Amino acid sequence: MVVDPPRAGLDDAARDQLQDSTADRLVYVSCDPATWARDVGDLVRRGWRLGTVTPHDFYPQTSHVEIVSVLDR
Numbered sequence: 001m002v003v004d005p006p007r008a009g010l011d012d013a014a015r016d017q018l019q020d021s022t023a024d025r026l027v028y029v030s031c032d033p034a035t036w037a038r039d040v041g042d043l044v045r046r047g048w049r050l051g052t053v054t055p056h057d058f059y060p061q062t063s064h065v066e067i068v069s070v071l072d073r
Helices: 012-020 033-045
Strands: 025-030 049-056 066-072
Touching: 012 033, 025 033, 033 049, 033 066
Parallel strands: none
Antiparallel strands: 025 066, 049 066
């Protein structure tokens, strides 16, 4: 499964749906490191395991960074 939420990140209901899904792997694309950390922290507490995390600087000389991470159950 792939999620690419807005800057506000995933809301509680979305994280609940991810948890209730049968997916074994989740690719999370984020444009905000703070909401990414909040969401991934919650998913890890729910039993997901964080694997690779790759930051991408698509907007040089700005504060914007995209993060692509892979979580597995």
